[in-house]
Amino acid sequence: MSTPLRLGIAGLGTVGSSVLRLLAGNRSTASTRAGRPIVVTAVSARDRTRDRGVDLSEVAFHADPVDLARDPNVDVVVELIGGASGAAEAVVRAALDLGKPVVTANKALLARHGVELARLAEDRGVALAFEAAVAGGIPVIKTLKESLAGNRISRVYGILNGTCNYILTRMERESLTFDVCLRDAQALGYAEADPTFDVEGYDTAHKLSILASLAFGTEIDADAIYVEGISSITLADILAADELGYRIKLLGIARLTETGVEARVHPTMVPKSSAVARTDGVLNAVALDGDAVGEIVLVGPGAGGNATASSVIADVVDVARGGVIPAFGRPTAQLEPYVRAEIQTHTGGYYVRMLVYDRPGALAAIATRMAEHGISLESIVQRRRAPRQEAPTTAVPVDPQPLVMITYATRETAIRDALRLIEQDGHIASTPKLIRIEDL
Amino acid sequence: MSTPLRLGIAGLGTVGSSVLRLLAGNRSTASTRAGRPIVVTAVSARDRTRDRGVDLSEVAFHADPVDLARDPNVDVVVELIGGASGAAEAVVRAALDLGKPVVTANKALLARHGVELARLAEDRGVALAFEAAVAGGIPVIKTLKESLAGNRISRVYGILNGTCNYILTRMERESLTFDVCLRDAQALGYAEADPTFDVEGYDTAHKLSILASLAFGTEIDADAIYVEGISSITLADILAADELGYRIKLLGIARLTETGVEARVHPTMVPKSSAVARTDGVLNAVALDGDAVGEIVLVGPGAGGNATASSVIADVVDVARGGVIPAFGRPTAQLEPYVRAEIQTHTGGYYVRMLVYDRPGALAAIATRMAEHGISLESIVQRRRAPRQEAPTTAVPVDPQPLVMITYATRETAIRDALRLIEQDGHIASTPKLIRIEDL
Structure with a gap:
């Protein structure tokens, strides 16, 4: 030696x-x-x-x-x-x-x-x-820099924060509220005393900014990432998602679009059959879409001393072997400036949940606003909270009832405009909840 | 440049x-x-x-x-x-x-x-x-050689043959026979005119021999691998597995034991919740268990021109960058001789399916043989083929009825000896079907 x-x-x-x-x-x-x-x-x-x-x-x-x-x-x-x-x-x-x-x-x-x-x-x-x-013990950096060197990457996405995934998994499995699960995560050492950095998505955004740079050969711009955390997710959302065939995960998603890099961190409805949907607890999962390989999914422990140390040692062994690959896969002079695709231009399906006053014409008014903005609905679910309740016979508002809709692909601006008008119309009791659906 | x-x-x-x-x-x-x-x-x-x-x-x-x-x-x-x-x-x-x-x-x-x-x-x-x-577009070789360099690997296993996985997936999803699915696989170009190499497990064994060498730092001995293919798997096995919470996959499994490397390729019952159970169609999945990282699972296309070419190009780029890492992760002089742990010493759970003559004492005799060999049963399912059929009132044999048992962990020799004696006892109509269960 x-x-x-x-x-x-x-x-x-x-x-x-x-x-x-x-x-x-x-x-x-x-x-x-x-x-x-x-x-x-x-x-x-x-x-x-x-x-x-x-x-x-x-x-x-x-x-x-x-x-x-x-x-x-x-x-x-x-x-x-x-x-x-x-x-x-x-x-x-x-x-x-x-x-x-x-x-x-x-x-x-x-x-x-x-x-x-x-x-x-x-x-x-x-x-x-x-x-x-990024992603603790999962070799996602090396896979992007070396294993997919012959690919043009079109999208990188994944569950990059074990704390959020632990909370969402427990909410779903045990029908618990966000607050209860957060407290447990803190007691178990999965979440910090001040959990903002994890649960509001900033940790995921940092990791996503690194992945996006490696995937697309651009400079890093962590501030250009659209970020929404999971603290607004309710049990009602999780149950509605389940009924519609989805799970809710905090995903970091970076996609190369015609107008630039669309990078966003938000609670996301993912089909139950997808690999990320089935990644539970503190595990992380990262999916990489390349033009040659198709999709590769890497699953493993995203945190923890030994798992993270495994990745540290892998880097040390690379250094010991003498290789020097540019940090972001290509010389910095060849990194392209980061061009940001605004979230307003995002196109995809949406889950919308609103509390509707139970009176004649409310649903028609809502449906009309959607139609005016060119939004088609894939499914719509309205169930009275108390089953077997009689239909109201007068126009007097009773307790507002939850209405859940899944839209076909539409533009972020269209859905936001429609929801703003629906709110102004006065048929709903509070600001609608909006969760993006990712096509996986 | x-x-x-x-x-x-x-x-x-x-x-x-x-x-x-x-x-x-x-x-x-x-x-x-x-x-x-x-x-x-x-x-x-x-x-x-x-x-x-x-x-x-x-x-x-x-x-x-x-x-x-x-x-x-x-x-x-x-x-x-x-x-x-x-x-x-x-x-x-x-x-x-x-x-x-x-x-x-x-x-x-x-x-x-x-x-x-x-x-x-x-x-x-x-x-x-x-x-x-190995595994087409999935970067499993690099992950073993480089990313897990700081780990002692205890087990490597996975779905390494897309042809077999396609056949098993279709049998399960559409309740089709092996022969029908094989013919479709041939028509689609997923299987060769002579499918023996794929369906009898030899292709998986070749790949597993390479993974075992990389994982455990041993010389390759492809002949030391125990191999069983999927051609004996029936729809009845797949349905029974489903009922018991399992799926049947052709796995290659290499494990470091106290007596050597246990490397085997065979149809395997895997819990439905496991990542390999949910890898369908022509996809491959490889799981790597390391002492530091825990378990990493890599999923992606295991075959196809472009996916395989992606891996070829990754290697070419490595060569272009000038790195020379020993082919099996360490100098050949440091590869240890391959010491084979015989399949007879394998210990695990087993699925057993037999056709039992429906007469008094048959089940007792079978259960006694199991007990004599120290084998405990986790579950046992016997259902008459024709529901609502009356219990036989005489000792005259009627059509033999399927009996399915799941054992707790037992030694391969014990279960084989017990089944040989059960066959000799004359209570069953044909040689029992044995499928190993892997703890995932």
Whole structure:
């Protein structure tokens, strides 16, 4: 075997500790695969003394991660601190500046500074690798960069956030409310004390921005992604979806259209028969549509220390083998500017749920508004809440009744305009709920 | 861009023609990803004149593929002839001998001569790449060699033959017999005129032998794989499986056990909720169990010209980028000898279906034989063929009735011994049907 590859690991949280343990336990596996020994020579962490289950007595400790990057006994920096700036950004820049390859799991940093950091890595001729940044243990980055290199990718979509998928799965399986499931997710450590970042879709958007760049060869623009979270999803929506043959999943979807990249994160109605519909709990699933291969779906653990560490080590082994593939699959100079297709131009089916006052003419008025906007309905379901209730004999409003409609493909602007007018017409009790349907 | 990479393609059948078209149509994509132009400079095929939808007037034609390997304008040989020996073997050996990298889709050649060819490639310091040899467009080879490099793999299994999966899916969905579905598969071009190689499981065994070597770091021994095909599967089995919560799939399964590698290909009962159970038609699915990552499942097209060509081009782009990873993930000298765990030592659940003479004591005798061999039953289903039929009042045998049992985990030798004795006891009308259940 040739020279050892010496790692410096910045950040020893769940993933960092797993990387340490896996390299200790599986050293021969990773080293055999790499064709050379892989050793950890330095670490940096906030708490020096915590037990990570591995003997660190022979490993240098740096209070400042930038010092770890500068350590002459460190060949490669593994950044597992997290965050779009601060210490994470500093150590990555320092390492690349010194011509040291970087392996990172930091989606926020990449979504914000990815292209700039890729350019720096390119200037120094070293790798910037980030398999662990998207979908945990699932090798989606490598599949996009390498396995589908002969394909034009038309769409990438998937379940990229295990917290949201856990909540939606439990709501559906146990008929629980969002709030109850969120609290359980927090108790189990699947969701943070402040769950906004996960449940409002921002985490998914960061990951999607990276996938879109790799898929379409464009620069990253995390701000250009349309984002809706799952906190507005009710049990009524989930039950109505079930009845109509759908499940509701938080998807990140990026599609190449004639006007640019349409990238969106929102609760999505997916046919029960689709692979993403059947991806439950904290699993992630990513589907890649290529012109040659058709559709490939990758399913696996999207989070967790060991699964994420598996991806970190895969990147380290690639570095040890000596390959340097551009961070986003092509030189940064060849990345095209990101042209955003606005959500208003999105065309697809929609699920609409509204509470309608139960009086003559209401349904006709609603149907007329839809027709005026050229919207055809695939199905419509209205059931009285109390079964066997008699039809109202007077025009006096009773409790508003839920009305669920599925539209054929229509333009986002058309459905939004129609719903605004329906609301103004006064036949419905509150703002309609709109959930996009994805053709899978 | 730097020097072009010049390909010689040996074999212009469905896959070869797709490679030509994709490189012509998507040249910029593959070349951009590769960082250099990829061009086809020479081809070899039986029929020189057939139209492949691409202008070959500037491309050298070699009647003998070995001449293509020797062509000084060929940097890389793409072997798409097929077959475990003959022209395919000759062109691959010639190319490697000359120090030219080889990309091949030839599972039979690899199953037979893989390690030897890998050694030759290693001696010459060039790549021998074969993503397209297993599961068509699904990147399972790269995932095993690279993405899971930090994992010890405990099991690899999957649906690796689209022909068999098409037949089983149609039998189940449309309640058709094996023969009818096979004839349709032949009419659609999914099955050969002589379907033995596919339906008897040999194709799956070749692919599994390659996956097992990559997963466990062992030499290939295609002959060590236990093989049963699907031609004995009846509609009755499929319906009984359905009733018990299972589907029947032809799986290739390789598992690392204490006594060696257990590798087997056979019709398998899989829980309906599993990812492989829901992989229908000509799709393939491969699951990889690693100690760090847990389980990853890859689903996609396992055959077809374009999907397979996608994998060929991925390998070509890897070669163009200059990486040389050992063919089986580690140097051949580090591959361990293949130690075979015999099917007799297999332990798992079993589905047993037998036709029992309907007379007093038959069931008791059968249950006693099972108990004598330490076999516990998870479920047992006996239904008279004609519902509402009266219980027989005499001991005279009527038509034998089907009896279906699901066992808890038991050893293959135990169940086989028990069934042999049950057959000898004379209570059943024919040899029992045995289908293994896989814990997924």
